[in-house]
Amino acid sequence: MNILLLRPVPSNERFGLGPFFRIEPLGMEYIAAALEAAGHRVTVADLRFSRSAEHYLRSERPGLVGIAGMHALETDNVLALAAAVRRAAPDVPIVIGGHTAAAFPDPFLAADITAVVIDDGELVVPRLVRALEQRAPLSTVPGLVTKGQDGQPVRTAGELGTLALDAVPKPSRRHVDAWRRQYACLAHRPVWLIETARGCPFRCAFCSIWQLHSRSVRERSIESVADDFASVGDEIFVADDLFWYHPARSLELATELKRRKIRKRWILAQSRVDLVARHASLLEAWRPIAKDFDIFFGLEAATDDGLRGLVKDATVSQTEAGIGVARGLGYGVTGNFVIDPAWNEADFERLWAFVDRHRLFQAGFTILTPLPGNYRRGVIEGHAVIYDPMSQAVYDALQLL
Ligand code: B12
Ligand code: SF4
Numbered sequence: 001m002n003i004l005l006l007r008p009v010p011s012n013e014r015f016g017l018g019p020f021f022r023i024e025p026l027g028m029e030y031i032a033a034a035l036e037a038a039g040h041r042v043t044v045a046d047l048r049f050s051r052s053a054e055h056y057l058r059s060e061r062p063g064l065v066g067i068a069g070m071h072a073l074e075t076d077n078v079l080a081l082a083a084a085v086r087r088a089a090p091d092v093p094i095v096i097g098g099h100t101a102a103a104f105p106d107p108f109l110a111a112d113i114t115a116v117v118i119d120d121g122e123l124v125v126p127r128l129v130r131a132l133e134q135r136a137p138l139s140t141v142p143g144l145v146t147k148g149q150d151g152q153p154v155r156t157a158g159e160l161g162t163l164a165l166d167a168v169p170k171p172s173r174r175h176v177d178a179w180r181r182q183y184a185c186l187a188h189r190p191v192w193l194i195e196t197a198r199g200c201p202f203r204c205a206f207c208s209i210w211q212l213h214s215r216s217v218r219e220r221s222i223e224s225v226a227d228d229f230a231s232v233g234d235e236i237f238v239a240d241d242l243f244w245y246h247p248a249r250s251l252e253l254a255t256e257l258k259r260r261k262i263r264k265r266w267i268l269a270q271s272r273v274d275l276v277a278r279h280a281s282l283l284e285a286w287r288p289i290a291k292d293f294d295i296f297f298g299l300e301a302a303t304d305d306g307l308r309g310l311v312k313d314a315t316v317s318q319t320e321a322g323i324g325v326a327r328g329l330g331y332g333v334t335g336n337f338v339i340d341p342a343w344n345e346a347d348f349e350r351l352w353a354f355v356d357r358h359r360l361f362q363a364g365f366t367i368l369t370p371l372p373g374n375y376r377r378g379v380i381e382g383h384a385v386i387y388d389p390m391s392q393a394v395y396d397a398l399q400l401l
Contacts, residue, residue, distance in 0.1 A: 001062075023237060053081060069108060
């Protein structure tokens with residue numbers, strides 16, 4: 001089958017890291033690799049840089065269109081793109097997948113959309129394609145959510161099993177070769193995204209990752225990660241939710257990269273301060289792998305009470321220790337904080353002082369907000385929280401920082 005995978009153009013690039021980071025659609029590249037291994041023909045179009053969706057619908061005549069919904073902020077863009085695909089190709093099945101769609105499928109159950117994929121795309125999409133080829137009902141494909149007759153979401157029955165990440169060892173990156181130079185993080189360009197592990201065992205109140213993966217972590221083998229590092233360019237963003245999570249395996253990976261003489265110009269990884277504070281020797285082993293090496297830390301709050309409220313399971317003294325270890329070894333440190341919309345001026349003053357004291361010249365501030373289409377308070381208290389564009393008042397307050 002011909003399958004067309006589309007990355008929509010987000011309209012809200014003003015928010016958060018959006019304006020500074022343009023990253024390849026790695027999830028769809030893994031799905032493309034799984035489909036190609038099963039003998040299908042795939043086109044991946046990153047609509048930020050490629051030709052239009054209508055162009056690919058005409059030239060590829062796909063039997064299935066997939067649209068990525070990674071961030072909740074992109075929900076409206078995904079829905080608008082699905083409607084445009086439906087206008088141009090009235091009969092083609094349209095599925096939505098990606099992090100936000102899998103975590104919160106309800107907003108995507110619109111009339112134009114056939115189903116939402118809520119498990120690993122590498123597992124579900126090839127099965128879905130097989131079912132379409134055999135004209136079997138979608139209810140026979142586990143890992144989907146569709147709209148039931150009463151309009152309520154219905155999850156398809158059956159077990160998928162757990163995807164071992166090495167089952168699809170390398171993403172099909174050639175699909176984005178034509179616009180690779182558009183992928184950038186700040187001044188680093190072109191940038192490659194690498195995944196070495198998926199999931200996180202922690203349970204931070206505001207985060208959707210652990211809920212989606214049930215606090216599990218799956219790892220790629222050392223061999224497959226080292227092959228991926230060897231095959232990509234010099235500027236790398238590591239997609240892992242919690243890099244260095246498994247210290248023994250991380251050390252083994254650093255040793256293998258050094259044995260293969262792999263050294264990059266720049267790496268950016270995301271991790272926790274408590275982990276880094278406890279594993280200075282691991283950080284020391286990784287430091288030579290790149291000339292410049294930046295870490296994004298989820299510092300979240302400037303007080304122990306604040307950290308407790310966010311269920312961060314870390315303390316401010318660990319924040320201080322982690323920053324110290326990282327800086328001592330020559331890593332660049334970026335701290336990311338969560339802003340509670342209920343804050344008053346004193347809370348902002350406290351955060352301001354903390355940022356100042358720790359010389360966090362690179363810092364990110366994200367407003368805690370509830371889900372679009374699901375603004376009930378219980379959802380916030382139940383920790384199903386995502387990020388939304390800032391309100392003007394909070395935005396103005398942040399300018400002070
Ligand atoms: C890369 C990335 C970014 C990049 C995006 C680059 C770009 N715009 O080009 C940057 C750095 C800009 C970014 C920004 C933000 N991000 Co972000 N980001 C990620 C990250 C680290 C990696 C995504 C990735 O490629 N993963 C690896 C691939 C293999 O996994 P995947 O994408 O999930 O794909 C799988 C499935 O989802 C599915 N799938 C994926 N696509 C498709 C498509 C179809 C058709 C189907 C069927 C299936 C499918 O199959 C794939 C294989 O199994 C994730 C964390 C994570 N590990 O996923 C956070 C994450 C998605 N981001 C998150 C957040 C919070 C943000 C910010 C709000 C941060 C901030 N405070 O500024 C901003 C929002 C920016 C904006 N304006 O929209 C949250 C999600 C929040 C939410 N629910 O919306 C995540 C989960 C991080 C977290 N721990 O909370 N992000
Ligand atoms: S915020 Fe980071 S440490 Fe906390 S659960 Fe999410 S990925 Fe894990």
